[in-house]
Amino acid sequence: MEVESSGRKNAKSMDEPASSAARAIRRRRKCRNICFAVIAVLLFIIILIVILAFTVFKAKRPVTTIDSVSLANLKFSLDVVRLQVLLNATLDVDLTIKNPNKVGFKYTDSSAQLNYRGQQVGEVPIPAGKMPADAAAPMNLTLTLMADRLVSDSKFFSDVSGGELPLNAFARIPGKVNVLNLFKIHVVSSTSCDFTVFLSNATVGDQDCKYKTKL
Template sequence: MDMESRQGNKSPSGMTHPNHRSSSKKKRARNCCLICLAVLILVGLLFLILGLTVFKAKKPVITVNSVVLRDLGVSFDITKLQVHLNVTLQADLSVRNPNRVGFKYDSTSASLQYKGQVIGDAPVPAGKIGSRETRPMNITLTVMADRLFSNSGLYSDVMSGGLPLTTYVKLSGVVRVLFKIHVKSSTTCDLYIDVLNRKLVNQTCHYKTNL
């Protein structure tokens, strides 16, 4: 009886019953899916760990190496209490990208300001800085004299012998690690020009970076 019962689970040709084969295939398919899922999770965790450690996005840094007074021309209109001013500054900057991937930044401009008023600017074209690369930038800023005519404080400042100016540069771009990370880096330099001796006598710079 036992032999007949065991033989009843086989087809006449002696092969395993189709139900057993179907069950075995389902188990293999389920195991393959579980293995694939585990591999995907491990790969995802690996990329996450690398993104938070080795490839973690770092802040690009703008450094002002020097600011040079290239030209200074001053003339007075005493009857109107106005000053005609021509100033040209050359700023030597460097941008360091500490990341293991490139930093791509948008086109922008550097500005020259007098007490918060923009009196000159220079374009900074878009570009890309490679992994752990430091790129120099030379920017020439010239005062647009017509923007100063309405400023009543300029006459008294120049007559006192000093001219306070501010340079401002901001770079906005993207660092792509596992996904795009937007980065903003800026620098502001407060300058003081000795008008009588025609030279730059003081320079203080401040740096700011946001991820």
């Protein structure tokens, strides 16, 4: 009986290391499976984010447009004998920034300029702001023509004498689109409008606008 009892004890003592080794192997397999599952979930999330970033949330180009230009004020006199021009003009410019993205568009401080034959003759600031997704922000800007900058320009007297003053309104708005708080895409939207101020009847016509956006 003592021999039989001793044999059972020896068998039990031999089984214990084997059982411990099996449990260790099972733990390692379980940890490995959990790690694989976590890695798979992370890869799925990353792939999903990338797919959304390049499909639904793909950055689109915000567009800045000048909808209309009109004369708010005009004072004009021409002295042909002395070759002198007195001209004070204020223009109302209706401008719209359109954000076609599914995320917000944040733009920085910028300005709109009034130009005459390539020379800047007026400027108005455009303060920084933020637009929600799929939105449009209308703005009404007032540009004042600083005619004193044109006194020395020989073409200015010729244009005024002919009753037509060619001008250009230009706006450049830089900003960025933040996609899923992961990708910040810098954007510059600009618009340029050529138009003519008809001095005889104080109207604006021949408007030709071009729009450009860089990602």
